[in-house]
Amino acid sequence: MIGNDLPAMSIADLQSLLRRREVSPSEVIDGLRERIEAIDGNLGAYLSLDVEAAMKEAERANVDLPLGGIPFAIKDIINVMGQPCSCASKILNGYRAPYDATVVQKLRAAGAIPFGKTNLDEFAMGSSTENSALKSTRNPWDLSRVPGGSSGGSAAAVAADEAFGALGSDTGGSIRQPAALCGVVGLKPTYGRVSRFGLVAFASSLDQIGPVTKTVRDAALIMNVIAGHDPQDSTSLSEPVADYVVELGNDLRGVRLGVPKEYMIEGIDPQVRAAIDAAVKQLNSLGAEIIEVSLPGTEYAIAVYYIIATAEASANLARFDGVRYGYRAENPKDMLDLYGRTREEGFGPEVKRRIILGTYVLSSGYYDAYYLRAQKVRELIRRDFASAFEKVDALISPTSPVAAFKVGERVADPLQMYLADIFTIAANLAGICGISVPCGFAELDAHRLPIGLQLLGKPLDEARILQVAHAYEQSTDWHKARPPIAADVPKQ
């Protein structure tokens, strides 16, 4: 197990090995570093590594803590003290975080070791990680394709065994969609379940931090550490936190799962549809009752999202002005010149587009027609879910209508890119929780490309979707498959 196979382990398996003292935390860091050196040049998952700091922490790690000695990758939009937090933007060039986000504090308190920062679409705006101003991240299953986004670096790193687990953030699907496209597990918790203190804000009524892992059990292990109330985040909920790992043990008899008829739309790739149909049958055979439900607001979700998310982004990104941190344009002649050129040179095209659209939909004369109407439709979408959840315990859908698409295929048409999020966005609008778990492969151009099954749960019912996802995962072999880039690493 030692050496080159080490990085392929799940967190739970690594934990047992560490606790039996069969491997040391320093050896784990070494194994990971070797793996990253061997393949990240082609994959591009990491923006920065801090091996030295990780090594120091490994030397004094207490492996008996809940995540003792486990190295973690963190999406580069979450502050880790002393490390860069670039948001994959030029505008944060040179910034080093002067504090730890609450999730990072909690991981450290549980013995985990922040190891490196992963690539993303600039300020988490995108669905392919192609909007990163700093680096191109590829899909480990086919390097000519995108890893999904915006947490594409986190998902690619975990899929290619460059990380045991990672944190991402999900505003409209940014954890679940890349998890699906890379063949790993991604959980978006209920809005308010995990503190966002230290997460650079994109759309404050939608953003949520969650885990990206190789198995559902690992996602539960991380949730046990990061969930809970934080006085530093006023949207954080004080409801008690379940023991998500203990809850995994239950079987699926009596569990009612809803299939929204609006989700089986045209435009779903036939291979994705076949995989989801098979997964539904499998869940049924495990004892779950399958019920058709209706979410009539589904077709409006993307429109609502691109009004609300851009409106909130336009306000949140006003802070990047070249005064207090990050990039500043050279030789500004006055303040307006400083602002105008700093933001012109510092932001990439997608960020500029969204700030402009968001400013427009909030402006006098258009506020009611766009923003207020979008908030009302959002309420209708929330009610759709509330009434569906009166009949069922969780909902099933594809995570993404297609498997990973080619690099460059959608960049010229932002609207096409937005449509990639059709199945994930509504959960953020309604504030509910969702998980993506591997459920098969599409065959495209002689490559196997992962397909993700999405389970959506009631507010604060993470335990339920983790339980269903775990039961499904354990009854299949999809999560054991490894991408060629990880499986082909030569033995040293």
Added chain:
Amino acid sequence: MAGNSDLDVAYVARLTRINLTEDEAKIFQKQLDDVLKYVEKLRQLDVTGVDAGTHALPVFNVFRDDAPRDWFTAEQALSNAPRQANGLFVVPKVVE
């Protein structure tokens, strides 16, 4: 110059304090016109009597104890500043 919607990208860009080149403004105008055309579908829905939603579990009136605690020193707060001097952020002159 505006396109097929009421949005005038060049004008709104000035409000957002983002300088745009003419070419960039032209591309954004087309792309954002497409997005605004797409979101018009929201007008098909009757939202009479619907309250503007926020999220699944709204919380209100959240306060922390009004107690002092350790936070950034001035030095830490200035550590990322592009320009600083005498414990202050330095910017171009604002007042004549």
